[in-house]
Amino acid sequence: MFELIPLMLERVGILVILAFLLSRMKSFRQIIQNEHSFGAKMILIVIFGAFGVISNYTGVHIYHESIMSQSWHFNVASNNAIANTRIMGVAIGGLIGGPIVGLGVGLIAGLHRLTLGGFTAYACAISTIVAGVVTGLLRQKFGIQKNKSLWSVVSIGIIMECVQMGIILLIAKPFWSALHLVEVIALPMILINxxxxxxxILIIQNILQEEEKTRALQTNKALYIAEQTLPFFRQGLTPHSCNEAAKIIFKLTKADAISITDHNSVLAHVGAGSDHHEPMNSLATKLTKKALKEGNIIIATSKDEIQCFHMDCPLSAAIVLPLKALNKTVGSLKLYYTDSNKLDKVEKELADGLSKLFSTQLELAEAELQRKLVKDAEIKALQAQMHPHFLFNSLNTISSLIRTDADQARRLLIHLSTFFRNNLQGARQTLVTLEKELEHVEAYLTIEQTRFPSKFHVEFQIEPHLKMVQIPPFTLQPLIENSIRHAFSKEKILKVTVQAYEFNNDMILITEDNGKGISPELLNTIGNETIQSKEGTGTALWNIKKRIEEIYGEKEYFQIKSDLNTGTKVSIRIPLMKEVMEG
Structure with missing residues (x-):
């Protein structure tokens, strides 16, 4: 029995070497990442089916107590058997690809084992198919991609090997030969397999972990590039700002050239092809015109797809990213490559992230322009509350999360984008729905709760039919922000309650906290005028009250009540329209 162990180790070594070589292949790594597609499943069936066939051919020949090692077995005598690593490949295939892959691999490896013969042929064939189906069904809960315990996955493989031994005892005839065979091969096969x-599995998980690390690094790189280009994109799409931004992007990516355009002309071009892709010239490629027209990311992998007018253009591949502001395409960012092989999945994901971040920066630039042009002094004062510190603090939080929780970092990026998008949209609207305002609040709270976990709790008590009521933008979010920023008390966890209910044909909005409260001296002033203090200026409260008075014409529609060391309560009344009450 024990002399079988080194021979089985040799057989396992063959498959491990093959697995390692496959893991270095770009195509195999992509298949492991996208095993849900039908084409990828078919390839996995072929790969792991081939592992099963190789295992059959390279098995160790067993005859009674004799163990015969030879290179390949093309047939097995009727009273003989083979010990091999077939179940290992089948189980891993099922755990990676699911039921379809497990069944396919099991059929290939099992039917091939049947063709080799031997008194265990039927038992081995059946056990192989069973292993493929069972591990495929277990994939949803214990799949390698699910980041489950390594030992739980290994245990499944061991159990499948034990099941094979049981099926051999049940089916293989004569029974005493089967029992003697299991006594010889069971322990070595279970241990070695x-x-x-x-x-x-370590090799497969290494592929997955490398992919996660790559994504995290790309996210970190995208944030860093966005931070470096922020001062320039906030100036808008000008030749100077685009040229400086293009230099930064060129330096920090693998692209051979970077180009930025507006709708009509090239604003900046850095890198290969600068001799004819000159700034302030008209657009040189049909690819760019198509991306600007459709507003979608377009990828080209050949000169023919780029369609540059210059015959000797060295650019062979490109990613064209539409730059958007206020839901309109205002220009494009192009990453060019002289070798199409450089344009891999990682570069595409980086480009996609940059497109979203740069579009947000351009929206910030547009908001800055609108802020300068808008005549409404209250809106301008409220926009001034959108401190750059919040953006940079959020980016720092996300950057730190990238190393520990990439999925949470991505979710925070989405909330950050939602927060600033609502800021920008609210600055151009007189009224928004309560539902939209609550979305703005949720995005803000998600970011703040990540930065300050367990420091505060916000409870919402909103009557569902009031969510479509129109209210002035920036009504709830600044109130909640004030509570979080100024009401903290060391003695207790801050609790903020937001209520919305109907009363006498009005919607009552209440924001109440259990914080430090406001002194009587300040309470008489705050909300009626801006003030100067260490805690703040009171601009947000004054602004909200001023806009409500101008829209609804009643001073009592906005009220502040506060007691020191007890908390603050802000009440707002919004008249309900007839359509809302009837709805």
């Missing part, structure tokens, strides 16, 4: 499964 368990060890091989462990090594194989």
């Amino acid at each position: 368990g060890f091989g499964t462990l090594i194989f």
Whole structure:
């Protein structure tokens, strides 16, 4: 029995070497990442089916107590059997690809084992198919991609090997020969195949972990590039700002050239092709015109797709990213490559992230322009509350999360984008729905709760039919922000309650906290005029009250009540329109 162990180790070594070589192949790594597609499943069936076939051919020949090692077995005598690593490949295939892959691999490896013969042929074939189906069904809960315990996955492989031994005892005839065979091969096959499964899974998980690390690094790189280009994109799409931004992007990416355009002309071009892609000239490629027209990311992998008018243009591949502001395409960012092989999945994901971040920066630039042009002094004062510190603090939080929780970092990026988008849209609207305002609040709170976990709790008590009521933008979010920024008390956790209910044909909006409260001296002033203090200026409260008075014409529609060391309560009354009450 024990002399079988080194021979089985040799067989496992063959599959491990093959697995390692596959893991270095770009195509195989992509298949592991996208195993849900039908084409990828078929390829996985072929790959792991081939592992099963190789295992059958390279098995160790067993005859009674004799163990015969030879290179390949093309047939097995009727009273003989083979010990191999077939179940290992089948189990891993099922755990990676699911039921379809598990069944496919099991059928290939099992039917091939049947063709080799031997008194265990039927038992081995059936156990192989069973292993493929069972591990495929277990994939949803214990799949390698699910980041489950390594040992739980290895245990499944060991259990499948034990199941094979049981099926051999049940089906293989004569029984005493089957029993003697299991006594010889069971322990070595279970131990060695368990060890091989462990090594194989470590290789697969290494692929997955490398992919996650790459994504995290790309997210971090995208944030860093966005931070470096922020001062320039906030100036808008000008030749100077675009040239400086293009230099930064060129330096920090693998692209061979960077180009930025507006709708009509090239504003900046850095890198290869600068001799004819000159700033202030008209657009040189049909690819750019198509991206600007459709507003979608377009990828080109050949000169023919780029369609540059210059015959000797060295650019062979490109990613064209539409730059958007206020839901309109205002220009494009192009990453060019002289070798199409450089344009891999990582570069595409980086480009996609940059497109979203740069579009947000351009919206900030547009908001800055609108802020300068708008005549409404209250809106301008409220926009001034959108401190750059919040953006940079949020980016720092996201950057730190990238190393520990990439998924949470991505979710925070989405909330950050929602927060600033609502800021920009609210600055151009007189009224928004309560639902939209609550979305703005949720985005803000998600970011703040990540930065200050367990420091405060916000509870919402909103009557559902009031969510479509129109209210002035920036009504709730600044009130909640004030509570979080100024009401903290060391003695207790801050609790903020937001209520919305109907009363006498009005919607009552209440924001109440249990914080430090406001002194009587300040309470008489705050909300009626701006003030200067260490805690703040009171601009947000004054602005909200002023706009409500101008829209609804009643001073009592906005009220502040506060007691020191007890908390603050802000009440707002919004008259309900007839359509809302009837709805």
